[in-house]
Amino acid sequence: MLKDSVYDRVSGIHSKQPWFVLGAAQDFLLYHSDIPDISHFYSFEADPSTEQVLAIPDGCVDILFDCDECRPTAKVCGTTLSATNAEFIHNHRYFGVRFAPGVIPDFLDASAIELIEHQLNLLDVAPKAMSAFEKIVSRRIFSEQVNAFENFYLNQSTRKLSVLTLQTVGEIFAQKGNIQIQDLATSTGFTTRTIQRQFLADMGMSPKAFSRIIRCQSAVYDINHSKGVTFSDLACDLGFSDQSHFLREFKKLVSVTPLDYLHRVKHDAYVGRLRYF
Template identity: 55%
Template sequence: MLNRAVASRLEKIRSKQPWLVLSAAQNFSLASSSNPVISHFYSFETSLLAQETKAIPDGCIDIIFDCDASSPKAEVFGTPMAAINVELECHHRYFGVRFASSIIPNCLKVSAEELIEHHFSLEDVIPNADQLLEEVAGQTDFAIQVAVFQKFFENKEARQLSMLTQAVVRFIFDQQGNIRIDKLAALTGYSTRTIQRQFHADMGMSPKAFSRIIRCQSAVYAINHRHQVTFSDMAFELGFSDQPHFLKEFKTLVSTTPKSYQRCVKQQAYLDKIQCF
């Protein structure tokens, strides 16, 4: 099992992409960030079976560098709305930056709506990013790659959200995604139409869609970190009308059943891959 220090660091990471961990040939390295805009950094070399892995909804933007010596590249990924295939090259080294959920870096020259369920070449959305790609891909040391990206990002900020959207995001997080639009209206004092319009302008999706993502990630997080999980209790806790509804939603967003997912992430082979720095 993971030692206590590693487990504590993992518990601070609220966004989970378990299929990326499974795609690693050996170690899946993780490092936290002192910048609250960035959730964490990660690095892994893919296995032969990783050509098509899955990404699940997490409300995050990732920048993923393919550090292949002959043809390095980097792409910016917006959050998917359901589990999707992600194509990875076998035996390539990857370095990733995951921004905190709901955060959009201001340096990205693309709208929030365009990012949803899409990915872009790094050079197309961050002007003059060639040097960053060269410096990150040219390193084999994970800690140096982290330092290179942090230096690049040190004078950059998150895109400013409206005060209303910030409040709505906070309420959605507090309730683990289990909150209705009429409740958000009562809490903020704004009409449902105003909330939906402003939230979509800032985030590129509706409050309902974002709540669905956070509810999914809340279930995934609980399965990863709780010693005992009863799925009927989890369905009730997250506001599902019944357990079958929860099971169907989980399979759509995570690409497997909660029971199968639990078996997967509790296996020692999965836990042994994760290394925190």
């Protein structure tokens, strides 16, 4: 497949984990699900030459299967709030399910706040997933793993969010995270305290934290998919007070400066690893 074609296809995925791609030994497989709750599926083998692979904030819940033949495992990973070591094991093959930002699958026996910055054993919080787990870790073909999870998920649902939180999430998405709590109060008609209390109960984090994540992901997306990105313009578009504020925030959440990040993702080693199914 041509690189430009891969680049165009993957541009529809807004919840980026670029260090996962760069930490893959060879191909990084992607499948954009037709299920609205799921952002995408992915699979890769951890490169032994990569010392550390970071997870960056994306507002998503991932279910990550370590498909090791001797000791397979699966864990539920809530979003991080800053760049964090993902702790992949060298030479192990992983299969991942990334839910859409803000979506929490209802079959997980864990509160929203318990998921944030935590990794939980899948079968501890979702015993009913045992059959799907066994099918996924026993298969070596990516499409068969995707089918196994989608078949399991047919009878599942997502956790219901309050109308207020749904409206708040929608406003945050619409503004690419560039929104203040006072603006949310004006648009929803609720007090800032009520918005914060309900959002924390539903999402496990504050509206401010979620907005920071979406703004970070918006910056990552624009750098990945803009032909000639200008950091000063990007900082302005995303509502940062100045370019230095943008640089500090980006480095905290992504672990490198925007320029360093641009050099990494624009390199052929990044795009060349993507295989879209």
